[in-house]
Amino acid sequence: MTAAQMFDLTGRVALVTGASSGLGVRFAQCLADNGAAVALVARRADRLAEVKARIESRGGRAVIVEADVRDRAAMQRAFDAAEAAFGTVTILLNNAGITHGGRAVDMAEEEWRRVLGTDLDAVFYWAQEAARRMLLANKRGAIVNIASVLGLGVAKGVVAYATAKAGVIQLTKALALELAFKGIRVNAIAPGWFVTEINDEYLSGARGEAMKRDIPMGRFGEEHDLDGPLLLLVSEAGRYMTGATIVVDGGQVVALKG
Numbered sequence: 235m236t237a238a239q240m241f242d243l244t245g246r247v248a249l250v251t252g253a254s255s256g257l258g259v260r261f262a263q264c265l266a267d268n269g270a271a272v273a274l275v276a277r278r279a280d281r282l283a284e285v286k287a288r289i290e291s292r293g294g295r296a297v298i299v300e301a302d303v304r305d306r307a308a309m310q311r312a313f314d315a316a317e318a319a320f321g322t323v324t325i326l327l328n329n330a331g332i333t334h335g336g337r338a339v340d341m342a343e344e345e346w347r348r349v350l351g352t353d354l355d356a357v358f359y360w361a362q363e364a365a366r367r368m369l370l371a372n373k374r375g376a377i378v379n380i381a382s383v384l385g386l387g388v389a390k391g392v393v394a395y396a397t398a399k400a401g402v403i404q405l406t407k408a409l410a411l412e413l414a415f416k417g418i419r420v421n422a423i424a425p426g427w428f429v430t431e432i433n434d435e436y437l438s439g440a441r442g443e444a445m446k447r448d449i450p451m452g453r454f455g456e457e458h459d460l461d462g463p464l465l466l467l468v469s470e471a472g473r474y475m476t477g478a479t480i481v482v483d484g485g486q487v488v489a490l491k492g
Contacts, residue, residue: 244269252330254281256430260457266294273316303356324375326364338393353398374417381424410477419476426483428455450485
């Protein structure tokens, strides 16, 4: 089997949450460029339409579904729409997430629940639904959850986010263990610092330069740095991988561990 054949996603159906901005846009484009039909899910329909148009301009296929990942009814509609357009979803990319800032002692209960609801609860519910439908259709597939290096080591001011991402890593292992017997693989990617529109201001200027000095490769991640890990986990190239978390951080975690 050639490398091109190994990573080819032709005939696969993918669903990407948080597909209207940031890394989600790149994930969706990468999957489509390699042959998958893609269901794009996010809250901003206008942004999704732009992503869909971009994918189709490059010869790909996409459908959009406006949904908040915390809305279970909207989740059902998203999977139904993907199935109606392309067939059973066999690749789920749990990418949607939010962050926050501030001291733990000042964090309101509503903010804690908002972050955990989006970054952990929804990851489970969407993975659960994808697995149920794959099992019903007797399909093998791959679920990829987007974790973070903050799920492996913490920083100040992100207590809910770090807790949720640590939970995602453990959830990935638990789901992998239960679903492996049916050929459904569950893995995670833990990115380090990647500049996106939600953090570009925070990572700019003197603060950003100081943060880069703590990264052995001396730079922040660029969106295409995640293409390889993603394709590995969803394609035949990673057919014997499950329960793994791939860290993509320029060596940041290694440096912290010493």
